[in-house]
Structures are given as structure tokens and as C-alpha cells.
Amino acid sequence: MRGTTPRVGLALYPTQPINDMVQAAKVAEHHSFSTLWIGDSQNIWRESFTAMGAIAHSTNRIGIATGVSNVVTRHLATVAGGFASLQEMAPGRVIAGLGTGDSSLATIGSAPMRTNDLERAVGMLRSLTSGEGVTLDTGPAQVRITYASARTAVPVHLAASGPKMLDLAGRAADGVVLLAGADPDAIRRALARVTSGEVTAGRQVGSVYRVLWLPIAVEDDSAQARRLVRPHVARTALRPHPVALPAELVQEVSELRRRYDYYQHMSSSAGHAEHVSAELTARFAVAGDPGEVLAQMRELCRLPIDEIALVPFAADESSRITTAVRCLELFEAIAA
Secondary structure, three states: OOOOOOEEEEEEOOOOOHHHHHHHHHHHHHOOOOEEEEOOOOOOOOOHHHHHHHHHHHOOOOEEEEOOEOOOOOOHHHHHHHHHHHHHHOOOOEEEEEOOOOHHHHOOOOOOOOHHHHHHHHHHHHHHHOOOOEEOOOOOOEEOOOOOOHHHOOOEEEEEOOHHHHHHHHHHOOEEEEOOOOOHHHHHHHHHHHHHHHHHOOOOOOOOEEEEEEEEEEOOOHHHHHHHHHHHHHHHOOOOOOOOOOHHHHHHHHHHHHHOOHHHOOOOOOHHHHHOOHHHHHHHOEEEOHHHHHHHHHHHOOOOOOEEEEEEOOOOHHHHHHHHHHHHHHHHHHHO
């Protein structure tokens, strides 16, 4: 798709009951979103594999992916079995979105995975979902999934923001979920790191599917739209980045790090979001009235990415899908 208008995916955090998530998935499929990315954080959101199973059963075409999961809160074999089972239910529609762990690990007092451990897990997950045996750290025995085969293999996409993870995605993943915000220069630098990883591994440049994770809000009241995206901006700003933040924002990020509460992760009522400035918001999200959002999206669509995964924010959680459809219509205006 590079060189044309990117596909448009939809990312939803399971903050609502799963039946509501299924209804949102049906609306997303009706409006031809390419992929539905489901957040995974066991202490604060509904269980992601349960949600994905219900969505797989209730839809026919839309891609289904974790946005993103990890292999710490669930054993690697359990994660592989979950993805293989989903692929069996919804052939060709499933993506394993993985990361080093964020709120899912923080809320149980665990540190994120090390990059080299995640790299090894990517290879083993591919093998397990394909029906091949692997040797785990728990012992010399070969571990396999009895019903898995080439037909249940799933592509692995890695969430990445800092240089090490971007490079790893380029070297080892089928796709990358770019957590680089909305600043075109930062996104270009992130893409360059992915390309560098592809070159290092001897892979064809552009072989890794590039997804831009984009928090977004569109309201007739621009100030309201910017307020709505602040919870996502608060967390994204704390990550490693492909380009250094301006000096005037470093202190703000330091204060956010001190105040951040993972049990209010991405919540519209998060207290720490009150400390996100307009400058930081503009760097890490697209928000404003329809005209402002259209102008920002038009610029992002010029970047060499395959898919933009919209992370919609609205005053009412049940209105997130309405916001997503409104944004999709703006994308369609760009493509026309």
C-alpha cells in the first residue's frame, strides 16, 4: 500500500463489556476498517483473548489483532495457543501484536521484558503457531501445540518507539506498530530505524508492514478534542523515542513520569492527564475540529506507512466508534 493512501485500522481498549466490544467490531467491519486492534491489560481492561474470540465469531472480514500483548502475564505456550485457536476460527485474519509489556506488567509489579528476550519469543511464537516444536527455558523437552499447523501460523507485529525496539522490528518482525506520536519528523526517523533493521538482517527494505498508532479526537470544539486525547499522550510521552524531545518539554515529561498511575492507564478520568500541555498533545496526537484533523491527517498520509490505526477518544466511551467513523470519512476525503 505504500505510495498510496494507507489502510485505516481501529484500536480499541476493552474498557467496555465484551458484548459492547462485539457491537463496535461489527460497526467497524461494516465501515471497512482493515484491522481491529484490541488492547491487552488484564488488571484494568476486559480479557483480550475472550474479546477477540467473540469478535472472531461475530465478524467475517476484519483483521483481529492484539494491540498489544506480551508473553509474561501469559506463558508463551498459552499465548501461542490463543493465537493459533483464533487463526483457526478466523483464517487469515489474525495478527499477534506483541511488546515488552506496559500497564499489564506495571500493575502486577513486574518490569518490561528485555529486548533480546522478546526477540527470542518472536521466533518461538512463530514456530509454535505453525505446529513446530521449540525448547523453552523451563527444560530440554520439546514443546509444541498439537493442533497447530501452517494454516494456524500468525504474523507477529512488534510495538516500538525507541531505537532498539524499532531496529528489532525491522530485523525480526512481520510488522511494526509505531508508537511515535503524530510528529512527521519523529515518524520518519522511526521508519528509518525500522529500515536499518531490515538492512542489518538482509531483508528486503519495506518487507515489514508499517502501522502508525494514532490517538485521535475530532470535535467541533477543538479544545475539547485536545483534552480528550491527553490520557494517551501522557503515556506515549514517557516512552523512548527516535528523536529527542525539545528541552522545554523534558521537565513536563519528568513530572508526568512521577505522577503516572497505571490503574488509570488511558482513562479519560486520569488525574495525571491534567498535566499534559498543548505542546505535548500536538506532538503525540491528532486532535481538533474536522478541518484541523483533516489537515494533520493529510500530512501523515504522505508518509511511507501501510496502515494508520486510529485510537479514538470521545467524551463517552460508547461514542468512540462514532468518532472513529467520523475520522474514517476524513480519510476517505483525502483518498478521493
